[in-house]
Amino acid sequence: MFLLISDLIEDGDQSSLVARLRALVESGVCVVVLLALSDDGTPAYDHALAATCAELGAPAFACTPDAFPELLATALRREDVGRWAATHGATAAG
Structure with a gap:
């Protein structure tokens, strides 16, 4: 992981970051962003790059510290992070 x-x-x-993340994902590593x-608790990030990460198979999400353990568990089980985020008040990119 x-x-x-x-x-x-x-x-x-950015292209080097994307290439490294792609290599990790392709080698079977579970990559989570x-x-x-x-x-004030509002997600603040580069939306285009986060979407690229998600397209690579590296789910990208923003959540509160309280939601993080369950969301991380969802990602580790390789379940749909976007679906989980939508039902639990987190923000998923992609």
Whole structure:
């Protein structure tokens, strides 16, 4: 398992990040992207890059600390994170 905690607002080379995440996913690693929350609890992240991560098979989501364990368990079971997020007040990208 690889957990990337980030707002995905990259000043560097996005294509390298995407290539590395793709390689991890293709090798069978469960990659999960935990997106940043602003101080008021609103998801704050690069939406396009988060959608790209999700398309690669690396679910990207933002949630409160209380919801994180269950959402992570959902991702580890390789269940639909978007569906879980929609029914539990979390934000899924993609």
